[in-house]
Amino acid sequence: QLYEGVEIAGETVGLITYMRTDGVQMSQDAIMAIRDHVKSEFGADYLPGAPREYVTKAKNAQEAHEAIRPTDVGLRPQDAAQYIAGPQLRLYELIWKRAVASQMQSAELDQTVVELVEPTGRTRLRANGSVIAFDGFLKLYREDADDSEADRRAGIASAGAEDDDTRTLPPMREGEATKTRDVSSTQHFTQPPPRFSEASLVKRMEELGIGRPSTYASILQVLQDREYVTLDKRRFQPSDRGRLVTAFLVSFFERYVNSGFTAGLEEQLDDISGGRAEWRAVMRAFWEHFSRAIEATKDLKISDVIDRLDDDLGPHFFPAADDGRDPRLCPACSAGRLGLRLGKTGAFIGCSNYPECRFTRPLAVPGAEGDGGGAFADGVRQLGADPVSSQEITMRRGPYGIYVQLGEPGVDEKGKPTKPRRASLLRDMDPEGITLERALALLSMPRIVGVHPEKAEEIVAHLGRFGPYITMGALSKTLDKDDDVLSLGLNRAVTLLADAKPRGLVIGLHPGDGEKVEVRRGRFGPFLMHGKRVANLPRGTEMEAVTLDEAVTILAEKGKELPPLKGAKGRAKAKPVKVGPKVTAAPAKATAPKPATKKPATKKPATKKPATGKPAAKKNPPARSAAKKSATQA
Incomplete structure (x- = not known):
């Protein structure tokens, strides 16, 4: 909207120039207008002797349009606040x-070492930093201040706090006395380099020659769409899926994930677009190497690939235990070795003693952030014993989410394997808040809520694929988001069913075999059902208006047999069961995430301070950039 225009004095006025550009150059008219504004607003000292011109460093940049700039430099952000607000105003500001600062004088900084000396001379405190000798463009715009403030709002602790190059010290004179305001002792540990943000990753890609300004956004989006990374507090965190794919490519296609190869290929593509290379020759050379790599890997066994990935990712998925125990020892059988496995739903961690031991856990680091805070240290969390059967109730993480389980797999009298009873956690449930009583309530589903006071029919609560719901005869009703299916009472259930529509009506018995003929409400409208034969009703037909004779005729003419269910006998309908004592479960409580903590900055006091100055350093104003914030410093 800033480009398309906003309403100003009865006219639609565009506030910025065209935004789809990689250019950093501005028109001469715009430069002169900005220079006039700088001179009148800040004075001649802040105006360079000649206009500043910038050249993009990005390869193959699209510079058909000039840099993004305000169309009227006279419309200051404080003046524009009466026409725009919120994110639009912050973006315009x-x-x-940045447009005005790019045509201002460079800042001059003195690299300074300040030493504070206690009167007796026993204590000396030293600080390195920069003292601003002339603020220049910093009078208007400070990029580092914007970034640090944004990080504070996002809860990001800086990796190394301020370093000697970025720390700003107040102006001081040698021999100046200072007052002790407070004394605090802090300990600082060297932190690893912070993970990439969107801006820092794009900057690194520019340095390596990977990607182009027109493709940076799509590259970052693909990484997130395919869940190779997650964006946490504006920093990219590698996912286990991303680690797995990376390990595979590095192990078997190392040439094609090498930054040098990618940068070289980008240059060849630039040559093709510029008419300096013939595309067939480039593709032929690429295909010769790539086809050989495919031939070398296509005959590999899956087991060979899994073993290679298991070795490469072992230190990540099986970190050394503090107590010295083997991190790969199976916690279920205490004999098997945990390793990477591949199933229908993807990769997972499994026991080498399969099928005797069926222990599995998802492809995740035990106890890592986002894994329940250590609740699934071995892939299983013990909740307690079932009061009725005395079987252990556990909480586990499966391919489709977290669930609770009663007992373990076994065999029946005929030697056939049996599956334990399981129930998935509801979407709003916090795994950390699941107790034994809550798990018993989940395992008891579906449960009988009560008997309808007027119709004398049982009301049953269920957990379905699309959420909890209740049924009574042919009536069905999905629960509201504020209703707790585990503690739903009879009065609330009766109220919900009052607005429910029947799923189907029995309109009579078929004259041929005496079985009932029903009209049911389907996803695409009402339809007829007779045994396993179904037929759609004409559009607009009301369920109550269909007669038995009409139904028999439609079934004979348009009826189709339902396809058989997968499996020999299909799936039996779940019935209410009793697990443990009857409980009234408390509503689930969502545990708010703890905010990141950061130690407050402290100032070091003393009494004297001889200051030693160094030659002044100049800090240039930021270059105009279309895609990201960047400052050119000299």
Whole structure:
């Protein structure tokens, strides 16, 4: 909307120039207008002797349009606040400030070492940093201040706090006395480099020659869409899926994930687009190497690939235990070895003693952040014993989410394997808040809520694929998001069913075999059902208006047999069961995530301070950039 225009004095006015550009150059008219504004607003000292011109460093940048800038530099952000607000105003302020700052004088910084000395001379405190000798463009715009403030709002602790190059010190004179305001002792540990943000990753890609300005956004989006990374507090965190794919490519296609190869290929593509290379020759050379790599890997056994990935990712998925125990020892059988396995739903961690031991856990680091805070240290969390059967109730993480389980797999009298009873957690349930009583309530589903006071029919609560619901005869009703299916009372259930529509009506018995003929409400409208034979009703037909004779005729003419269910006998309908004592489960409580904590910055006091100055360093104003914030410093 800033480009398309906003309403100002009865006219639609565009506030910025065309935004789809990689250019950093501005028109001469715009530069002169900005220079006039700088001179009148800040004075001649802040105006460079000649206009500043910038050249993009990105390869193959699209510079058909000039840089993003305000169309009228006279419309200051504080003036634009009466026409725009919120994110639009903040974006306009960023564009306006960077455009004006790019034509201002460079800042001059003195690299300074300040030493504070206690009167007796026993204590000396030293600080390195920069003292601003002339603020230049910093008078209007400070990029580092914007970034640190944004990080504070996002809860990001800086990796190394301020370093000697970025720390700003107040102006001081040698021999100046200072007052002790407070004394605090802090301990600082060297932190690893922070993970990439969107801006820092794009900057690194530019340095390596990977991607182009027109493709950076799509590259970052693909990484997130395929769940190779997650964005946490504006920083990219590698996912286990991303680690798995990366390990596979590095192990078997190392040439094609090498940054040098990718950068070289990007340059060849640039040559093709610029008419300096013939595309068939480039593709032929690429295919010769790639086809050989495919031939070398296509005959590999799956087991060979899994073993290779298991070795490469072992230190990540099986970190060393603090107590010295073997991290690969199976917690279920205490004899098997845990390793990477491949199933229908993807990769997972399993026991080498399969099928005797069926222990599995998802492809995740035990106790890692986002894994329940250590609740699934071995893939299983013990909740307690069932009061009725004395079987252990556990909480586990499966391919489709977290669930609770009663007992373990076994065999029946005929030697056939049996599956334990399981129930998935509801979407709003916090795994950390699941207790034994809550698990018993989940395992008791479907449960009988009560008997309808007027119709004398049982009301049953269910857990379905699309959420909890209740039924009574042919009536069915999905619960509201505020209703707790585990503690839903009879009065609330009766109220919900009052607005429910019947799933089907029996309109009579078929004259041929005496079985009932029903009209049911389907996803695409009402339909007829007779045994395993179904037929759609004409569009607009009301369920109550269908007669038995009409139904028999439609079934004979348009009826189709339902396809058989998968499996020999299909799936039996779940019935209410009794697991443990009757409980009234408390509503689930969502545990709010703890905010990131950061130690408050402290100032070091003393009494004296001889200051030693160094030659002044100049800090240039930021270059105009279309895709990201960047400052050119000299």
